[in-house]
Structures are given as C-alpha cells and as structure tokens.
Amino acid sequence: MKRRDFIIQSSIVGSSLLVFPSFLGFGDSRKAIQWSRNGKLFSSVTCDGNPLPSNNQLLDVSLKLTDAPSEDAINIRASSPTYQNRLFKASLEHRLINSNNRNGEDLLQATLNIINLSNESLQFDAEFVTSAQPSKETEKQRVYIPLSAAALFNDQRFAALGVNKFLKDDDQEVGATIFKCHYLEPLASFAGERETKAMLLAPVVDIIYPGKKWRIALFMASDEPTRFTASNGEWRAGRQIEVPAGQTVSLHCWLMVHSGDSSIPWNAFHVFAHHDEFEVPSWAHEMKVHYYDFLSSDKGQNFLRGNGYESNLPHFREFHVGMATQHGYYPAYGDFINPNRPTWKAMRGDKTGAADMSIEKMKDRIKATRAIGVKAAVYMHPSLLDDGSENFADLIDCIQLDKDGQKMKFGWQGPDVAGTSWRASLASEQWRNHLLQQAQWIMEILAPDAIVMDETFIGLGYDYHPNRSNVVSAGAIDFYKKMRVLIKSFGHDKAFFTSDCSMSSFVLWADGECGDHSYPALSGNPLYVQEPVRYLAALGNKPWKPCAWHFQKMWDTQIKLAKQVGAGVGVSNGWVEYTGLTRIPAEIREKILKDIAAL
Numbered sequence: 001m002k003r004r005d006f007i008i009q010s011s012i013v014g015s016s017l018l019v020f021p022s023f024l025g026f027g028d029s030r031k032a033i034q035w036s037r038n039g040k041l042f043s044s045v046t047c048d049g050n051p052l053p054s055n056n057q058l059l060d061v062s063l064k065l066t067d068a069p070s071e072d073a074i075n076i077r078a079s080s081p082t083y084q085n086r087l088f089k090a091s092l093e094h095r096l097i098n099s100n101n102r103n104g105e106d107l108l109q110a111t112l113n114i115i116n117l118s119n120e121s122l123q124f125d126a127e128f129v130t131s132a133q134p135s136k137e138t139e140k141q142r143v144y145i146p147l148s149a150a151a152l153f154n155d156q157r158f159a160a161l162g163v164n165k166f167l168k169d170d171d172q173e174v175g176a177t178i179f180k181c182h183y184l185e186p187l188a189s190f191a192g193e194r195e196t197k198a199m200l201l202a203p204v205v206d207i208i209y210p211g212k213k214w215r216i217a218l219f220m221a222s223d224e225p226t227r228f229t230a231s232n233g234e235w236r237a238g239r240q241i242e243v244p245a246g247q248t249v250s251l252h253c254w255l256m257v258h259s260g261d262s263s264i265p266w267n268a269f270h271v272f273a274h275h276d277e278f279e280v281p282s283w284a285h286e287m288k289v290h291y292y293d294f295l296s297s298d299k300g301q302n303f304l305r306g307n308g309y310e311s312n313l314p315h316f317r318e319f320h321v322g323m324a325t326q327h328g329y330y331p332a333y334g335d336f337i338n339p340n341r342p343t344w345k346a347m348r349g350d351k352t353g354a355a356d357m358s359i360e361k362m363k364d365r366i367k368a369t370r371a372i373g374v375k376a377a378v379y380m381h382p383s384l385l386d387d388g389s390e391n392f393a394d395l396i397d398c399i400q401l402d403k404d405g406q407k408m409k410f411g412w413q414g415p416d417v418a419g420t421s422w423r424a425s426l427a428s429e430q431w432r433n434h435l436l437q438q439a440q441w442i443m444e445i446l447a448p449d450a451i452v453m454d455e456t457f458i459g460l461g462y463d464y465h466p467n468r469s470n471v472v473s474a475g476a477i478d479f480y481k482k483m484r485v486l487i488k489s490f491g492h493d494k495a496f497f498t499s500d501c502s503m504s505s506f507v508l509w510a511d512g513e514c515g516d517h518s519y520p521a522l523s524g525n526p527l528y529v530q531e532p533v534r535y536l537a538a539l540g541n542k543p544w545k546p547c548a549w550h551f552q553k554m555w556d557t558q559i560k561l562a563k564q565v566g567a568g569v570g571v572s573n574g575w576v577e578y579t580g581l582t583r584i585p586a587e588i589r590e591k592i593l594k595d596i597a598a599l
Contacts (some may be wrong), residue, residue, distance in 0.1 A: 127238030128253035146537030149502035153521035188225035202537035216267035222274035287322020292547035294574030295328030306355035332389035350415035388418025402426035457504035518554035
C-alpha cells in the first residue's frame with residue numbers, strides 16, 4: 001500500500017484533524033492545496049498557505065422531507081455525518097480526486113446516500129451546502145456561469161420556462177444578495193418553482209473574487225436537474241429527489257478549487273459528472289465543412305425544388321465538404337420515412353409546387369456522396385408534427401399542452417409544412433417511441449453515416465397533459481440516450497448529432513453538434529464569443545460542424561469562431577441563401593476556398 005493511501009485509509013477510523021497537501025509541482029509546499037479532515041469528512045481547505053473562509057462548512061448537506069417545515073431540515077456535516085429516524089437513514093461521504101489540472105487533489109466529491117426504511121415512497125429536499133469562498137469580502141463576489149444563448153435574443157420560449165429578465169453576460173455580480181440559477185427547467189428541481197435568474201447549459205457555477213487567484217466551483221451530474229442558490233456567501237446545489245420504499249438513492253456534488261478560468265471546472269464536469277457511453281467517430285472530428293441541403297433547386301430560388309443536392313455534389317471535394325445532410329426530403333414533419341412508401345411528394349407547402357422524392361433517390365444520393373469520400377447524413381426534428389401527415393390522427397395525443405390545456409402550435413410554416421405545425425412532446429412515451437422507430441427505419445433503409453437532430457432545445461419545457469410528467473427534459477434525456485444507442489447499433493462509426501448546444505445541453509448525449517449559430521444575434525454578438533465560450537460547457541471536446549443558412553453573409557464570423565474554438569463551418573442551399581456551391585459569386589468563392597484551406 002502506498003504511504004498516502006495508508007494515511008487516508010487509517011484516518012477514517014479516527015476523529016482527529018488531518019491535513020492532505022496537493023502540491024502544484026516539484027514538491028513546493030508553499031503552493032500546496034491542503035484539505036483538512038474533521039473525522040470522516042473534510043471541513044476546510046488552504047491554498048498557498050492561506051485558509052479559504054468556509055465556517056467549517058466545506059461541502060455539507062441540508063436534508064428534509066419535502067412536506068416538512070423548513071426548520072426541520074437536517075444538517076449532515078463533519079460533526080454528524082449520519083442521521084437516522086424511523087423513516088430513513090442518511091449519510092454523507094467525501095472523496096478527494098486529482099482532476100489532472102496540475103494542482104494535485106483539487107476536487108472534492110460529496111455523496112449523499114438516503115435509505116428509505118419505510119413502506120412508502122419518500123420525497124426529500126436535498127441540497128449540498130458550502131461556505132467556502134476565495135475571500136471574506138462577500139460583497140465583491142461574482143460568478144461565471146454558462147448562460148443559454150437564448151438570452152442574447154430574448155427567446156420567449158425560454159421566458160416561458162420562468163426567465164423573467166434575461167442575463168446575457170456570463171460574468172455576473174452576485175455579492176451578498178440571493179441569486180438563483182437552474183440547470184434544466186426550474187420545476188424539474190423543485191416542485192412549484194417556476195422562476196429563475198438564469199438557465200444554464202451545464203450544472204456548473206464558478207465563484208470568483210476579482211483580484212483573488214483562487215476560485216471555488218460547484219457542479220452536479222449531467223442528467224439531473226439542479227438549482228444553485230447563493231445567499232450571503234453561502235452556496236447551495238440540489239434538487240428534490242424521490243426514494244422508493246426500501247430503496248437507496250445517492251446524490252453527488254463536486255467542489256473544485258482552481259486558479260484558472262471557468263473552462264477548468266467545465267472540463268472536470270465532463271470527466272467526473274457525465275458518463276459518455278460511446279467514443280465519437282474520428283471522422284466527425286476531422287471534417288471541416290458541413291453541407292446542408294433543404295431539398296434545394298438546381299436553378300436557385302423560386303424554382304421547383306428537388307435536384308439542388310445533385311448539382312452541388314460535384315463541388316464537395318473542392319469545398320472540402322466532410323459531411324452532407326439531406327433536409328426537407330420528407331412528406332411531412334413527424335413522418336420522415338416509411339418502408340411501405342417508396343415514393344412521395346415533398347415540400348408540399350412550397351409555392352413553386354411539390355417535389356418528387358423516393359427512397360431510391362435518397363439512397364442514390366448517399367451512395368454518390370460516399371463515392372467521393374464524403375459522409376452522408378439525414379435530418380430529423382424532435383418535436384415538429386405536421387397535421388398534413390398521414391399519421392397525424394394516430395399521434396394527436398402526443399401534442400404538448402400549455403397550462404390552459406390547449407394544444408401548442410410550433411409556429412414554423414416553411415415550404416416543408418403541408419398543413420399546420422404542432423409541438424409534439426418528448427414527455428410523451430408514444431412520441432419518443434415513434435421517433436425511435438423512424439430513426440431505425442432511416443438507418444435500416446437508407447443506411448446513412450449520421451442522423452442530424454434539429455432544434456433540440458425543444459427538450460426543455462412544460463407539458464400539462466394529465467397523463468404525462470409536467471417536465472419535458474426527463475423524457476428528452478431518455479430519448480437522446482436511446483437515440484445514440486440505436487444509431488451506434490448500426491456500427492460505432494455511425495454518428496448522432498444534435499443542434500443548438502448554445503441553448504440547451506442535449507449534445508451531452510450525442511457525438512457532436514450540427515446547429516446553426518451563423519446569426520447576428522448569436523455568433524455576431526460579442527458576448528457569444530466571450531472567453532471561455534459558454535457553449536463549450538455543454539459541448540466539451542465534441543465536434544461542432546454547423547449547418548449555416550447564412551453561410552456567405554456570416555462567413556467571416558463563422559471562420560473567426562471556427563479558429564477560436566476549433567469548430568467547423570457550414571455551407572448550404574435552399575433556405576435564406578440559394579446560390580449553393582454552383583452559383584456562388586467568383587470573388588466570394590475564392591475567399592471561402594482560401595479560408596477553408598487555412599482551417
């Protein structure tokens with residue numbers, strides 16, 4: 001047994017205060033992070049020889065039965081690491097971790113275990129609590145949080161989640177006031193709670209004091225809703241949890257001490273608080289350019305759609321296209337493919353007329369795309385349901401209901417919509433199963449290299465259908481996990497891409513991101529590229545290969561951001577811009593090719 005492991009293990013049986021140094025290099029104790037244990041739990045931390053203020057409350061727990069009065073909350077801490085009554089038993093454990101950030105053991109993991117001793121399910125309010133701060137000057141406290149980019153254009157779909165006033169700058173002043181922010185819907189964390197100061201892309205808060213070297217960060221697991229609350233220097237992170245009769249439920253929280261920017265705890269979150277079941281295919285990292293085709297015309301705008309993909313395909317090599325996605329090919333949203341339908345009419349809402357499509361045409365495109373060394377992808381949408389679809393009557397109960405019990409319209413009325421678009425709910429098991437069946441048919445019949453799922457931020461919301469859970473995100477996470485498993489079952493080199501990782505976190509359960517950020521309100525906004533860039537909190541080191549409808553208009557911005565964060569760039573045809581790669585002006589063409597070659 002190594003000496004350090006022996007000391008740690010031996011200390012568990014004692015109650016004396018022990019100190020664990022984590023050296024920053026070459027054994028220089030003057031720069032050590034030192035953790036002090038009081039009995040079984042750690043109670044304080046010292047950085048550069050200076051104790052961080054913590055009131056002996058390094059990472060404790062506040063726990064109570066949800067229906068009990070607030071004054072009945074139980075404090076589980078160093079002096080009382082376990083608690084038991086006739087209904088339940090609770091215990092708190094601490095573990096030090098080296099995050100490989102060259103600070104040694106810089107991460108404290110806390111685990112709350114609750115055993116239900118009763119014959120009925122119990123619901124708890126469970127919060128991890130810390131008073132650890134880089135300074136006693138609480139009035140100077142700031143926090144850096146990965147805000148949803150929906151704030152940059154005041155997206156009312158997010159306002160409906162409880163955001164009363166959008167915060168736009170990731171760097172926020174907190175001081176000694178009360179500050180609440182949420183990962184996933186506020187209602188998902190605590191029943192009845194419907195307001196938040198900010199929606200987060202990842203459950204990570206990074207506490208900053210200007211002029212102080214050290215920071216304290218808190219984060220929780222990726223697939224669980226979290227509410228973070230600050231009040232007079234104390235931070236809480238937690239949610240309500242249900243423990244079935246006779247069962248044990250565990251909840252984890254991590255406290256990180258670091259001296260860099262917020263990307264450090266974001267990276268630690270991806271390593272320790274998120275489980276990624278699959279490796280991202282190497283080709284998804286290697287490709288530079290994503291071509292996105294909205295069943296375009298080979299003649300440009302205001303002409304019959306259908307053959308634009310074929311006219312652009314000969315230019316893929318020249319533009320270094322690594323993946324090409326077929327979009328707009330379906331007869332209706334919610335009805336992307338059917339093995340018993342070899343031919344159909346697509347773009348039925350286009351004023352120039354519907355386009356002829358078939359399974360064979362899609363397969364031929366995929367074959368031709370692969371023949372020139374380019375990966376082929378197929379588009380899906382997680383929520384849009386067109387009542388012009390043949391299967392609308394069977395799926396009508398999947399439509400999301402608002403608080404008044406009314407069916408929610410989606411609002412998109414593009415050329416690919418035959419009737420009216422409705423918002424189906426990922427809280428509906430029927431809808432999730434329907435989409436999974438559609439994806440399986442796509443993979444079986446067309447055998448593409450990837451599926452690209454659009455507008456995944458729709459997985460955040462409330463559904464007031466009486467037979468469904470109010471919160472949509474739990475169903476969405478379940479769905480995206482199963483989607484990736486399904487696609488990988490056709491080969492680990494197959495990929496699943498989500499979209500809009502700057503507005504939601506569902507890319508965590510995908511191989512990468514293919515959303516469009518080429519809009520003035522997004523990549524054209526200085527706050528969108530503020531370092532560290534917010535969406536990396538959710539994306540991590542996965543690839544972003546955008547589908548850019550404004551690919552010429554926003555080209556310089558695309559290239560700048562691609563170089564800044566290692567993203568790809570998008571080119572497209574059939575929506576907003578209609579030149580594709582065939583009719584692009586010579587001067588613009590020359591500049592784009594030069595910029596792509598330099599990536």
